Amino acid sequence: MEPQQRIQMTLTKTKKQKPNFAQLEFGRTFTDHMFVMDYSEDKGWHDPRIVPYEPITLDPAAIIFHYGQTVFEGLKAYITKDHEVHLFRPDKNMQRLNRSNERLCMPQIDEDLALEALKQLIALERDWIPTEKGTSLYIRPFVISTEPYLGVAPSTQYRFFIILSPVGAYYKEGINPVKILVENEYVRAVAGGTGTAKTAGNYAASLKAQEVAEEKGYSQVLWLDGLEKKYIEEVGSMNIFFKMNGEVVTPALNGSILEGVTRDSIIQLLKYWEIPVVERKLGIEEVYEAYKSGQLEEVFGTGTAAVISPVGELRWQDKKMIINDGQTGKLSQKLYDTLTGIQYGTEPDPFGWIVKVK
Structure with a gap:
């Protein structure tokens, strides 16, 4: 089955008001939707879905809070003068995410599925990509351990997210030393x-x-x-x-x-x-x-x-x-x-x- 046929989509009923794209602060503003997928030992990675951006609920004993079993990535989407949306080497980020997963004893993700999910999410949130010079849409994929357990051992349950944040130009007046x-x-x-x-x-x-x-x-x-x-x-x-x-x-x-x-x-x-x-x-x-x-x-x-x-x-x-x-x-x-x-x-x-x- 093709990855895009497996990703469920639930659209938000209340869209956020977009910020002034000329005055963006890094990592403070987030789009209307996010990608989520769950992992358990018996099912593996399952239930890939795009859902409204919202807080998440975890057990206070979830391993992420106590032993820091988590990995993340950072990349960007850019809009061109011809109104095309570009990703820059996203396959390299997904490969590195899996190397990080391996080091932290976390399950490997399907890189093709993750890239397809990312593309679908960005296509949905295209209006959130700022168009001012030097601006972009920051992309944060991350995996957290969610099993409620205080023993020092790898989790048996995980959740993979992709969230998006419009960001301003890193250098507002040219690159500065x-x-x-x-x-x-x-x-x-x-x-x-x-x-x-x-x-x-x-x-x-x-x-x-x-x-x-x-x-x-x-x-x-x-x-x-x-x-x-x-x-x-x-x-x-x-x-x-x-x-x-x-x-x-x-x-x-x-x-x-x-x-x-x-x-x-x-x-x-x-x-x-x-x-x-x-x-x-x-x-x-x-x-x-x-x-x-x-x-x-x-x-x-x-x-x-x-x-x-x-x-x-x-x-x-x-x-x-x-x-x-x-x-x-x-x-x-x-x-x-x-x-x-x-x-x-x-x-x-x-x-x-x-x-x-x-």
Whole structure:
């Protein structure tokens, strides 16, 4: 049976008033409908349905509340000047969701069914996709453990959701470099832990370091490895790239770094342009030496929300590195313009990354 024949649809009787799309705040506004599907050991995944967006009811003993067995994803839908709806590499997000499921001892989802559900939900909520420059519809698929049980064991019951939220442009006046504090006390993850999974606990563990950074006037944290506190891992909730002496370097995936979809896209773009790019172990000391010798040309983070986030300043212990005079670099700008151009349909897509929603 085809996936689309299995998804039941119940429409809301009271549609919400849409917000002013020119004044959207990230993650505060949600559409009229959501996708839901249940899992039990005897039935597997079942009852896929699109229903009105509403609160959910769970037993107070549900495992999600006590042991944090949950995973999530983040991607976007874009509307083009020709009024087409684009998704950017959604298959990669569903594949990563299943890798996260595996790490958290959670059941695999049918990726084709999840993508079909996503397309149907977005087609239904098309009017919620903002059309102002740089805006989009943020998509949050997630799975939670719902079995009421206080024993430390994987749940036998789960629920999979997809919710949608219209979001404003990440950069309202062009992309702006951010100030980053290198974190020396706290760690995000270690190899063998859950760093490669997109799970709630990773983000809860990051909040304290982020709070400290903001108190010191920095907008993000650069994470070092959890063992030696020498090697660069990620920045905030993004992957990170360094352009040094004409070569672009990003930390190799090592068991504690999240495999970003934007990260992979940037690597492919750089190779397509024949710009040298390598994935390897990269120490903060090496970056500082490159800075002192004038070879640190650009630094930028990559992720779904910002696409490219240029770094204008890095603070490591008592050492301050001002990168490219605090300005957005040419490569960072070109990558941002090209990737967003592909997403919004104003640039060619030689990689076949765009999936159109009918």
